Amino acid sequence: xxxxxxxxxxxxxxxxxxxxxxxxxxxxxxxxxxxxxxxxxxxxxxxxxxxxxxxxxxxxxxxxxxxxxxxxxxxxxxxxxxxxxxxxxxxxxxxxxxxxxxxxxxxxxxxxxxxxxxxxxxxxxxxxxxxxxxxxxxxxxxxxxxxxxxxxxxxxxxxxxxxxxxxxxxxxxxxxxxxxxxxxxxxxxxxxxxxxxxxxxxxxxxxxxxxxxxxxxxxxxxxxxxxxxxxxxxxxxxxxxxxxxxxxxxxxxxxxxxxxxxxxxxxxxxxxxxxxxxxxxxxxxxxxxxxxxxxxxxxxxxxxxxxxxxxxxxxxxxxxxxxxxxxxxxxxxxxxxxxxxxxxxxxxxxxxxxxxxxxxxxxxxxxxxxxxxxxxxxxxxxxxxxxxxxxxxxxxxxxxxxx
Numbered sequence: 001x002x003x004x005x006x007x008x009x010x011x012x013x014x015x016x017x018x019x020x021x022x023x024x025x026x027x028x029x030x031x032x033x034x035x036x037x038x039x040x041x042x043x044x045x046x047x048x049x050x051x052x053x054x055x056x057x058x059x060x061x062x063x064x065x066x067x068x069x070x071x072x073x074x075x076x077x078x079x080x081x082x083x084x085x086x087x088x089x090x091x092x093x094x095x096x097x098x099x100x101x102x103x104x105x106x107x108x109x110x111x112x113x114x115x116x117x118x119x120x121x122x123x124x125x126x127x128x129x130x131x132x133x134x135x136x137x138x139x140x141x142x143x144x145x146x147x148x149x150x151x152x153x154x155x156x157x158x159x160x161x162x163x164x165x166x167x168x169x170x171x172x173x174x175x176x177x178x179x180x181x182x183x184x185x186x187x188x189x190x191x192x193x194x195x196x197x198x199x200x201x202x203x204x205x206x207x208x209x210x211x212x213x214x215x216x217x218x219x220x221x222x223x224x225x226x227x228x229x230x231x232x233x234x235x236x237x238x239x240x241x242x243x244x245x246x247x248x249x250x251x252x253x254x255x256x257x258x259x260x261x262x263x264x265x266x267x268x269x270x271x272x273x274x275x276x277x278x279x280x281x282x283x284x285x286x287x288x289x290x291x292x293x294x295x296x297x298x299x300x301x302x303x304x305x306x307x308x309x310x311x312x313x314x315x316x317x318x319x320x321x322x323x324x325x326x327x328x329x330x331x332x333x334x335x336x337x338x339x340x341x342x343x344x345x346x347x348x349x350x351x352x353x354x355x356x357x358x359x360x361x362x363x364x365x366x367x368x369x370x371x372x373x374x375x376x377x378x379x380x381x382x383x384x385x386x387x388x389x390x391x392x393x394x395x396x397x398x399x400x401x402x403x
Contacts, residue, residue: 016345017332017335020353022075023072023073023331024328029065029072030174030203031206034174034200034207035211036211037059037170039058039208040056044160045164053232054211054235056117057372066103069103102169102176106166106170106173109165122138124147126141175196179195179196187334188269188334205243209243209315213312213316213317215232219232240315243315251297274337279333283328283329284329287329291318291322292323293319295318299315300315
C-alpha cells in the first residue's frame with residue numbers, strides 16, 4: 001500500500017455586504033425626519049413660541065420623509081410582499097421587531113399631531129374660502145370646523161400632549177437604528193455605545209439643514225407675501241447659528257468614537273485604519289469630515305455667511321451631503337472588513353437599487369412641494385383674508401372662481 005498523503009483544501013469564500021445603500025439611505029431619511037421634527041416641536045412641546053413659524057414646515061417634512069423611508073426597506077427585502085411577516089412573527093429578542101412597530105406608531109402619531117396643528121387652518125379655510133382650496137380644507141377638517149377661541153386653545157393643548165408622546169418616538173425610531181448596529185459585536189466600527197448618539201446627533205444636523213432650506217423655499221414661494229420677511233430672516237439666522245453647536249457636538253462624538261476604535265482590538269483598529277488611510281479615506285475624510293463637518297462649521301461660524309441665504313443654503317447642503325456619506329461609510333464600510341480580518345470586501349450596489357434610491361428621492365421632492373402648495377405651512381394671519389379678497393375680485397369680474 002502506498003503512503004497516506006493528507007489532502008488540504010483551500011476554500012475561497014465570497015463574503016457579501018448584506019446591508020447596502022438602500023439601508024444607508026433609509027437611515028438617512030429617518031434621521032432627517034427625526035431631526036426636523038425635534039426642532040419643529042420646540043414651540044409646541046417646550047413652549048418656545050418664536051419657533052412656531054417652522055413647526056408646520058418641520059411636521060410636514062417629518063411626515064413625508066416617513067412616508068418614503070420604509071419603501072427602501074421593502075425594496076431591500078427582495079420579496080416585498082413578505083414585509084408583513086415582521087408584524088406577525090414577533091421576536092421579543094430582536095430590535096428589528098420593535099423597530100417595525102416604532103416605524104408604524106411614529107408616523108401615525110406624527111399624522112395625528114400634524115392634523116391638530118393644522119385644524120385651525122382647515123376650519124378657517126373651510127368657512128372663508130369657496131374655491132378648490134376651501135373644498136380641500138372642508139374635507140381635511142373631517143367635520144370639525146369649530147372656530148371658537150376655546151376650540152383653538154384645546155387644539156394647542158392636544159398638540160402639546162401629542163408632541164410629548166411623539167418626540168420620544170422620534171428619538172427611539174432613529175436611536176434604535178444605531179442600537180441595532182451597536183449590538184453587532186463582530187463589527188468593530190459598529191460595536192460602540194456611542195453609535196445611537198452619533199446617529200441621533202447627525203440626524204439633528206441634517207434635519208436642521210434641510211429644515212433651513214425648506215423654510216426659505218416655503219417663505220419665498222408658498223407664502224402669501226412671496227418673500228422672506230425680516231422676522232422670518234431673524235429666525236432663520238438664529239437657527240443657522242444653532243447649527244454651529246450641533247455640528248460641534250456631532251464632530252466630538254465622531255472623534256471620540258474613532259479614538260476608541262483606533263486603539264481597540266484587531267478588527268476595530270483595521271476598520272479605523274481603512275477609514276483613515278485605506279479604501280474609505282476619500283469618502284470619510286473628504287466627503288464626511290471635510291465637506292460634511294469642517295466646512296459647514298466654518299461657514300455657519302461666520303456671521304456674514306449665516307446672514308446670507310446663499311451661504312445658509314450652501315452650508316446646509318454640505319451637511320446633508322456629509323451625513324449621507326456618514327450613513328454609507330458606517331453602514332457599508334462597517335461590513336466590508338471580513339470577519340477574520342484578512343480581507344476587504346468590495347461593495348458594488350445593484351443598478352436596480354440605485355434606480356429605486358433616485359426614484360424615491362424624486363418622489364420625496366414632489367410630495368414635499370405638493371404638500372407645501374396644498375397646506376398652509378407658513379402660518380400667516382392674512383392668508384384667508386388675502387384669498388377671500390382674491391375670490392371677491394374674481395366674482396366681481398366676468399370669470400368664475402378658479403381653484
